[in-house]
Amino acid sequence: MINTIYRYIKNKYKDERIVIIIDDFNSLDKFSYLMAKDILTSKIAEQAMFIISFKSDGLISNDIRALINDIRKEQNTIEIKLKGLSKEYASEMIKNLLSMGYTQDCFQTKYLK
Structure with a gap:
């Protein structure tokens, strides 16, 4: 596989x-x-x-x-x-790690439920 x-x-x-x-x-x-x-x-x-x-x-x-x-x-x-990390901070961290210019809404709604 x-x-x-x-x-x-x-x-x-x-x-x-x-x-x-x-x-x-x-x-x-x-x-x-x-x-x-x-x-x-x-x-x-x-x-x-x-x-x-x-x-x-x-x-x-x-x-x-x-x-x-x-x-x-x-x-x-x-x-x-990570201790006490909010959904907003987590999506901001992912945005920075991936060198994105914006935070996608799906990070917070889909991946960080």
């Missing part, structure tokens, strides 16, 4: 950089965890920026905790701890 996703990205986006957002990483089911792990360690990672959110104070399986720790060790990893 990862090869199919990789071919799709290469055909659609060529060598353009892409952003993959994985929300509530700590709550992934087994299939989603395995898929995320494969994507994070595949050729897709060479042209992708991943934004992964998780609640460090929640229950996290050992597999997911180990993967989070592996991600933290990567050279190009930036970890930002």
Whole structure:
């Protein structure tokens, strides 16, 4: 399946950089965890920026905790701890990370419910 996703990205986006957002990483089911792990360690990672959110104070399986720790060790990893972040500030942060000139309404209504 990862090869199919990789071919799709290469055909659609060529060598353009892409952003993959994985929300509530700590709550992934087994299939989603395995898929995320494969994507994070595949050729897709060479042209992708991943934004992964998780609640460090929640229950996290050992597999997911180990993967989070592996991600933290990567050279190009930036970890930002957010406490009490509002939807407006979160959308502003995403806008700045993606170098956008405006904040899309869908950030607040669709992704930050």
